[in-house]
Amino acid sequence: MSATEKYRALIDMAHQHGVSGFSASEADGVLTLSGSTTEGVKQKLLDAWQIIDPSLSAGDLVFAITDDGGGQAYTVKSGDTLSKIAAQHGTTWQKIYEHNRDTIENPDLIYPGQVIRIP
Known part of the structure; x- marks a missing residue:
């Protein structure tokens, strides 16, 4: 294989x-x-790698996926919540809220068309 x-x-x-x-x-x-x-997606990928190769010692994979630091821009859609967005991006709503405190006053109130960063 x-x-x-x-x-x-x-x-x-x-x-x-x-x-x-x-x-x-x-x-x-x-x-x-x-x-x-x-960071969240990177961790999901690392967790999946460990399931495939529990000791991470097979030597047949070089994992060069980096954390993008600033986060990814996301445009809020109708029906979105921070929890829903977080689940889709492998993070928590709290991390998204903390990363966007300058644009999100209340974590329960986000609006369609609002652009936030996913850490």
């Missing part, structure tokens, strides 16, 4: 969560994953 096949779920998860600039390339049996994303 190739490393790409072995880590297919991890690759699919990176695509599903919209890792920015994501790439997966295999050479000499070693798969390199790179890109940038939020």
Whole structure:
């Protein structure tokens, strides 16, 4: 089994969560994953890697996905809540609120069209 096949779920998860600039390339049996994303999504990917390779010692994966630091811009849609947005992005509503205190006065009141940052 190739490393790409072995880590297919991890690759699919990176695509599903919209890792920015994501790439997966295999050479000499070693798969390199790179890109940038939020801290929460990065942690989800690391957790998934540990499920596939519990000791993280197979040596067939280079995990070069970085935390984008400033966060990702997100435009609030009708029906959104901070909790719902957080669940979609692998973080907590509290982290989103803290990261956006300059634009969100009340965490229970966000509005369609409002642009927030996902840490």
